[in-house]
Amino acid sequence: MRTTEGLKPLPPSTNGVPAAPTAVHDHGSILFVLFASAVTAIGGFLFGYDTAVINGANTYLQSHFALDPEKDSLWIGMATASAIYGCVPGAMFAGFFSDKFGRRRVLFFCAILFTLSAILSAIPQNFSQFIIARVLSGIAIGISSMICPVYIAEIAPAKWRGRLGALFQLGIVTGIFFTLFINQWIQKTGDTNWNTVYGWRWMLAGEAVPAVVFLALLFTIPESPRWLIQVGREAKARQILNRIGGANHAEVEIAAVKNVLLQEKGTLSELFSRHYRLPLLIGLVLTMGAQFSGINSIMYYSTEIFKNATGNANAAFTSSVWIGLINFLATFGAILLVDKAGRKPLLLIGNAVQVVALVIVGWIFAYNPHSPALLGFVLLYIVAFALAMGPLPWIICSEIFPAKLRGRAMSLSAGSVWIACLVVAQTFPVLLKEIGSAKTFWIFAIFSGLTFFFVLFRFPETKGRTLEEIELSWK
Numbered sequence: 001m002r003t004t005e006g007l008k009p010l011p012p013s014t015n016g017v018p019a020a021p022t023a024v025h026d027h028g029s030i031l032f033v034l035f036a037s038a039v040t041a042i043g044g045f046l047f048g049y050d051t052a053v054i055n056g057a058n059t060y061l062q063s064h065f066a067l068d069p070e071k072d073s074l075w076i077g078m079a080t081a082s083a084i085y086g087c088v089p090g091a092m093f094a095g096f097f098s099d100k101f102g103r104r105r106v107l108f109f110c111a112i113l114f115t116l117s118a119i120l121s122a123i124p125q126n127f128s129q130f131i132i133a134r135v136l137s138g139i140a141i142g143i144s145s146m147i148c149p150v151y152i153a154e155i156a157p158a159k160w161r162g163r164l165g166a167l168f169q170l171g172i173v174t175g176i177f178f179t180l181f182i183n184q185w186i187q188k189t190g191d192t193n194w195n196t197v198y199g200w201r202w203m204l205a206g207e208a209v210p211a212v213v214f215l216a217l218l219f220t221i222p223e224s225p226r227w228l229i230q231v232g233r234e235a236k237a238r239q240i241l242n243r244i245g246g247a248n249h250a251e252v253e254i255a256a257v258k259n260v261l262l263q264e265k266g267t268l269s270e271l272f273s274r275h276y277r278l279p280l281l282i283g284l285v286l287t288m289g290a291q292f293s294g295i296n297s298i299m300y301y302s303t304e305i306f307k308n309a310t311g312n313a314n315a316a317f318t319s320s321v322w323i324g325l326i327n328f329l330a331t332f333g334a335i336l337l338v339d340k341a342g343r344k345p346l347l348l349i350g351n352a353v354q355v356v357a358l359v360i361v362g363w364i365f366a367y368n369p370h371s372p373a374l375l376g377f378v379l380l381y382i383v384a385f386a387l388a389m390g391p392l393p394w395i396i397c398s399e400i401f402p403a404k405l406r407g408r409a410m411s412l413s414a415g416s417v418w419i420a421c422l423v424v425a426q427t428f429p430v431l432l433k434e435i436g437s438a439k440t441f442w443i444f445a446i447f448s449g450l451t452f453f454f455v456l457f458r459f460p461e462t463k464g465r466t467l468e469e470i471e472l473s474w475k
Helices: 030-064 072-101 103-122 127-155 159-191 194-203 207-219 225-230 233-247 248-260 274-292 297-312 311-338 343-367 373-387 392-399 402-435 437-458 467-473
Strands: none
Touching: 030 072, 030 103, 030 127, 030 159, 030 207, 030 233, 072 103, 072 402, 103 194, 103 207, 103 392, 127 159, 127 311, 127 392, 127 402, 127 437, 159 194, 159 311, 159 392, 159 467, 225 233, 225 248, 225 402, 233 248, 248 297, 248 392, 248 402, 274 297, 274 392, 274 402, 274 437, 297 402, 311 373, 311 437, 343 392, 343 437, 392 402, 392 467, 402 437
C-alpha cells in the first residue's frame, strides 16, 4: 500500500535557525510503518497480560499462601501491587537508557525481562519469591509503558500517528482480554484444590509464549529514525524515512528534526523551564488522572468485586471476561476517531461519561449491590475509558516533549502512571473495607471530573501536527 501526505510548514525559529522547508511525500509504504508499530504494540499486549493475570490468580494465590482477607489485607494488596513496585523504576530509568542507547535496544531488554519474569512468577517456592518475580515483571511493564509509545510516535507520519499510537493501547486491552479468557479457561479445567496448587501457576506462565514471539519479531524492525538523527547517524535515518514516506518526506523530516535539535540543550533543567512547563503538567495530569479514575481497581479486582456482589465465583469470572471484551472492542473506536475527531474532544466526552457511570455505580453499591445494572454501568465506564483516557495519555505524552529529552520526559509521565497505579492498587482493598464500595467509586468520579476541567481549559489540540511543530509551539 502506498500513501502520500502533505506536510504543513514549520513555524519560523525563535533563535535565528531557519525552519525546515515544506515538501510533499514521495511514495512510501504505510505497511512498513504499520508492521513496525504492530510489533512494538506486542509490548502493550504483554503489559496488559501481566497487569491483568493477577485478577484471576488472586483468589487462588490467597489460598495457596494462606492469606486471610480479614487479617492480611495489606499482604493481599502487596500480591496485587508488587508488579507495580517494579513499574516505577522500570519506567523512570528506561527513558535515560533509551536516549543514550536507542529505543530498539531497550525494547530487546524489555522482551527478555518479560520472558524471564513469566517463568519465575509461576514457580515460586514461597510468597517472598513470588513477590520478587512480580517486581521483575513490573520492571518490564514499566519499560514497555515508556518505550513503546515513544518508538511508535517517532516512526509514524503525523497523519497516522494517533491511530498507530493507539495500537499500543489496543495491545494492552487485547492482552487484558486474552488473559481474562485464559484465566477463565484454566479456572474451569480443575476444581478449587487444583487451581490452588497448579491453576494460578499456568495463568502466570502463559505470558512466556508471547514474550518469546515479541523478542523474535524485534529483529525485523528498525531503530527510531529520529533517535538516529539525534546521535548523528543521518544516512541510516534517511534510509528508514525513505521506506516510510519516500525521499521528499525523508529530507523534510531530517531538516525538521535537525532544526529543533539545534534549539535544544538536552538538559533536565530545560525540561523544567517555562517553555515546557505546560507539556510536563499535561503529561502528569493525564497519566495520573487515568489511574485515579479507578480503571485498574476494576481490572485487578473485578473478579472479587462481582463475587462479593453476586456470591457466585463463576458469574464473577464471566463478568470479568465481559469487561475485557468491551474494553477490547471500544478501543477500535479510539483508533477510528483519534485522528479525525481529535484528542481534546475525545478526552472531554470520555471523562464526562466516566463521571456519570462512576456516580451511578456508587449509587448501585449503596442501595442495591445485587442489581444486574451494576455490570451495565461498569461496562459504560469501560467504554468511555477505552475511547479516551485509555489510549490518549500514551499518545499525547509521546507527542508533546522535546526531541533530546523525549525518553526522559516520557519516563516521568510513565513513572507517574505507576506511582498513581500503585496508590490505587494498594489502597483499594483498604478503601472497600473502611469506607465501602459506594464512596470509593464516588472518589474515582471526582478525579474524572477534575481531569475533564483541566482538559477543557489547559490542553491544546495536537491532531495532525508533526512532533517538531508541536515542540516549537511551546516556545
